[in-house]
Amino acid sequence: MSTIWLNGSLLSGDEPAIKADDHGLLVGDGIFETAKVIDGTAFALTRHLGRLRRSAAGLGLELTISDGELAAAVAEVIAANEPGVGRLRMTVTGGPGPLGSARGADGPTVVLATGPGSTWPASADVVVVPWPRNERSAVAGLKTTSYAENVVALAHATERGAGEAIFANLAGNLCEGTGSNIFVGLDGRLVTPPLSSGCLAGITRELLLEEIDAVESDVSMEEFARIDEAFLTSSTRDVQPIAHVDDRALPSCPGPFTKQAADAFAALEARTLDP
Numbered sequence: 001m002s003t004i005w006l007n008g009s010l011l012s013g014d015e016p017a018i019k020a021d022d023h024g025l026l027v028g029d030g031i032f033e034t035a036k037v038i039d040g041t042a043f044a045l046t047r048h049l050g051r052l053r054r055s056a057a058g059l060g061l062e063l064t065i066s067d068g069e070l071a072a073a074v075a076e077v078i079a080a081n082e083p084g085v086g087r088l089r090m091t092v093t094g095g096p097g098p099l100g101s102a103r104g105a106d107g108p109t110v111v112l113a114t115g116p117g118s119t120w121p122a123s124a125d126v127v128v129v130p131w132p133r134n135e136r137s138a139v140a141g142l143k144t145t146s147y148a149e150n151v152v153a154l155a156h157a158t159e160r161g162a163g164e165a166i167f168a169n170l171a172g173n174l175c176e177g178t179g180s181n182i183f184v185g186l187d188g189r190l191v192t193p194p195l196s197s198g199c200l201a202g203i204t205r206e207l208l209l210e211e212i213d214a215v216e217s218d219v220s221m222e223e224f225a226r227i228d229e230a231f232l233t234s235s236t237r238d239v240q241p242i243a244h245v246d247d248r249a250l251p252s253c254p255g256p257f258t259k260q261a262a263d264a265f266a267a268l269e270a271r272t273l274d275p
Ligand SMILES: Cc1ncc(COP(=O)(O)O)c(C=O)c1O
Pocket: 034, 176, 177, 178, 179, 180, 181, 199, 200, 201, 202, 203, 204, 205, 233, 234, 235, 236
């Protein structure tokens, strides 16, 4: 396996390094970030570090390492694994802790790891899952390592031949995918659910909202059933058109909004790696 960075040291990813009582392992007490790596540089690193800090604050995790130190560690772990690095994963857990929900006093575990880039199909089929996102949850909108709900939802979609699962929220509105945000073409407008829907503040979503004309607005699941086009966004997918929602083939894939979004995102990426 590749070289990892763990609490200040570079180590072989093949060696046991994290203690068996780590609270991230025991109870999913942790946060993470996934960034795309382009030519040795983590894309939008400043925004990823900002979201990591917001997730840490949301979980009450004390992140004593500075952004500058983290950025230096990111450069170090990418360089140690080049060539072929396509993604960076940053994970921060509650550190060693007791066997219950209370956190220990040793301070967080910080792990940086890299991997190859992902390749995604030109379009995705999605399935709406029967379990709602809880937009009123204590961890709504935080990128926590407690992703078991996403694992179950994605398996549900995969069993039905789809590439992503889509959640509605408790209010019956569209929310997000297991690892993606969603934009839809509806009544001539490009719309994405607002952060109050419980979705993650996706960095690709945020960048697109700055680049193109799109509105943040609740989309009821009744409206979602009659959208004209849609696409998923994430740090590894960029913009991925949606072909089918459940059994319904969308009228256009990729539709005009999707093409505009994909072009705008590619242009942004060509312009700067730290937008
Ligand atoms: C639940 C969830 N929503 C949305 C996204 C997309 O966010 P980003 O564009 O920052 O990758 C992710 C990323 O993995 C995610 O896990």
